[in-house]
Amino acid sequence: MEKTLKKYFLVFTLPTVVAFAFAFIIPFVQGVYLSFCKFTTVNNAKWVGLSNYKTAFSNGQGFTSALGFTVTFTVISVLTINLFAFIIALLLTRKIKGTNIFRTVFFMPNLIGGIVLGYTWQQMINAILYKYETTIVSNAKYGFWGLVLLMNWQMIGYMMIIYIAGLQNVPGDLIEAAKIDGATPWQTLIKVKIPMVMSSITICMFLTLSNSFKLFDQNKALTDGAPLKKTQMLALNIYETFYGKTGYEGVGQAKAVVFFIIVAVIALVQLSFTRSKEVEH
Amino acid sequence: MTSAKTKFSNKIIFVLLCALTVAILYPLLFILNNSFKGKFFISKDPFALPNSETFVGLGNYVNGLIKTGLFKAIGWSFFITIISVVLIVLFTSMTAYYITRVKSKYSTALYYMFVFSMIVPFQMVMFTMTSLADKFHLRNPLGMCLLYLGFGAGLSVFMFAGFVKSIPLEIEEAAMIDGCSPLKTFFGVVFPILKPTAITVAILNAMWIWNDFLLPYLVIGVSTQYKTIPVVVQMLVGSNGNKDMGALMAMLVLSIIPIVIFYLTCQKYIIEGVVAGAVKG
Numbered sequence A: 001m002e003k004t005l006k007k008y009f010l011v012f013t014l015p016t017v018v019a020f021a022f023a024f025i026i027p028f029v030q031g032v033y034l035s036f037c038k039f040t041t042v043n044n045a046k047w048v049g050l051s052n053y054k055t056a057f058s059n060g061q062g063f064t065s066a067l068g069f070t071v072t073f074t075v076i077s078v079l080t081i082n083l084f085a086f087i088i089a090l091l092l093t094r095k096i097k098g099t100n101i102f103r104t105v106f107f108m109p110n111l112i113g114g115i116v117l118g119y120t121w122q123q124m125i126n127a128i129l130y131k132y133e134t135t136i137v138s139n140a141k142y143g144f145w146g147l148v149l150l151m152n153w154q155m156i157g158y159m160m161i162i163y164i165a166g167l168q169n170v171p172g173d174l175i176e177a178a179k180i181d182g183a184t185p186w187q188t189l190i191k192v193k194i195p196m197v198m199s200s201i202t203i204c205m206f207l208t209l210s211n212s213f214k215l216f217d218q219n220k221a222l223t224d225g226a227p228l229k230k231t232q233m234l235a236l237n238i239y240e241t242f243y244g245k246t247g248y249e250g251v252g253q254a255k256a257v258v259f260f261i262i263v264a265v266i267a268l269v270q271l272s273f274t275r276s277k278e279v280e281h
Numbered sequence B: 001m002t003s004a005k006t007k008f009s010n011k012i013i014f015v016l017l018c019a020l021t022v023a024i025l026y027p028l029l030f031i032l033n034n035s036f037k038g039k040f041f042i043s044k045d046p047f048a049l050p051n052s053e054t055f056v057g058l059g060n061y062v063n064g065l066i067k068t069g070l071f072k073a074i075g076w077s078f079f080i081t082i083i084s085v086v087l088i089v090l091f092t093s094m095t096a097y098y099i100t101r102v103k104s105k106y107s108t109a110l111y112y113m114f115v116f117s118m119i120v121p122f123q124m125v126m127f128t129m130t131s132l133a134d135k136f137h138l139r140n141p142l143g144m145c146l147l148y149l150g151f152g153a154g155l156s157v158f159m160f161a162g163f164v165k166s167i168p169l170e171i172e173e174a175a176m177i178d179g180c181s182p183l184k185t186f187f188g189v190v191f192p193i194l195k196p197t198a199i200t201v202a203i204l205n206a207m208w209i210w211n212d213f214l215l216p217y218l219v220i221g222v223s224t225q226y227k228t229i230p231v232v233v234q235m236l237v238g239s240n241g242n243k244d245m246g247a248l249m250a251m252l253v254l255s256i257i258p259i260v261i262f263y264l265t266c267q268k269y270i271i272e273g274v275v276a277g278a279v280k281g
Helices: A002-007 A009-034 A051-056 A063-092 A099-111 A114-130 A140-168 A172-180 A185-196 A198-213 A217-222 A234-243 A249-280 B004-034 B059-068 B070-101 B105-117 B126-135 B141-164 B169-177 B182-193 B195-211 B214-219 B229-239 B245-265 B267-280
Strands: none
Touching (some): A009 B070, A009 B105, A009 B126, A009 B182, A063 A140, A063 B004, A099 B267, A114 A140, A114 B004, A114 B195, A114 B229, A114 B245, A140 A217, A140 B267, A198 A249, A234 A249, A249 B126, B004 B245, B059 B070, B059 B229, B059 B245, B070 B182, B141 B267, B245 B267
8 A cells, every 4th residue: 555655645745845845944944054144135145154143142132132031021921821820720620600601711812813912902001001101112111011911811721721621631539539538628739630730731831931932923012122122022133133124134044043943942851851751651 | 528618619719710701801892992982082091981972983993994904904814814724734634644654764854844843933934935935926815825834734744644643554455455546545534534633733723824923924015915914903003103093993803803703603623623732732
């Protein structure tokens, strides 16, 4: 069977491979090469070695401060989203009436796109700040916490769903046994439930981590980096370097390569985490 | 088992969850409320309900639609999303089937490239991909669909391949012995079995493509007639310093309505699909 199928390789793989080459393979290879070049379009590239990378990390490029902002934002939002999502998941697995409606409503924000969400929250937050005669773009703290609030609002429902699925898989007799042994609800949570949903926790941690770290749309819509690029995240910083002013395309590409390497390292750590979990089971 | 104490705490939790529901829905109600107020009244008292003085009926909607051509954008968003999702489900399932069933260097290399593409952030390829799209005249809705097939290929092939592995070979072999060609075997026997994964893949890609901002913004651009919803919303805010808040509120409401309808009608599939995608991705 394999032999007959093998002759059909063009029919089965060509459309996907052509599209994949256009969208990913060629641009990726070109992108790595161009990060070592000075260029304004892909046709006038001149090899400059590592100078783009040096410029990327120099002062005035805002890359390192964007990295700092991104890391701080990611840490805070990963912790808050997962904490709240887990608590809500615990509350929704107690067979309280209306659970399904609550679940439906809490998950809904996840479906709305980043740009639309960003402007919705910008209007909301500004409406509150107008009372104090200020706006979200006047202070980097407002932008930071606004973004944290927005991400929580968007992602809690999503993570909650994964935690609920994990909690429902905890065998009931295990919890019964803990109760009979005299465990308090708190002890049952710490000693039984949390260890049993460790795989859900890993999934949610990494999902929120990579979503927060790569955030672009929400950042662009909510503050667009204002004031003075203090609320600019990495993805937005790279975008601005490419399209903000001509002559810095190579620097933008070098920043993109650095960004890619960080994201790839996060993914590899996640992979080794999941693999080691699989061995344990 | 339910003691009076748990009954009481369940009541408190119910009240808490209701409060949370209001908090989650509030930003959406906020823009809905303000979309019916005159633009000069919105910043004055953004939390008040419209009254006889501030109420402008559908004025903001009419204004916004004339300014942005949002209906047309909704049409193009539908067009691009539907065609792309059909192409992705069709072609990536075929590719995944081929590379799981035929063991060759070609298919192994392809598989690893698809997996690799999942961890590469969009910023890495956005500049080079845009110029490639320019060179090959892909800056139109159908070109966008091709690019989405390429960008969606990684996750989709990965998910289909995982499922194909679990299908026993005997069924296909029987079909082949009966004289079915590989194409007939795939569409007649294998694809129906893949249906649950196909639904998951379709939902994950539809949500992503419908909400995607940067790819259409860069490839199709702002000056053509093919703008999608997020691009139009971004333009409405980004273009003029003197913002028409009323029109913005109205357009945000109109952008959210299709997603909410989609969610409420296919809720079960969406939640299942998103969870399956999170666990496998």
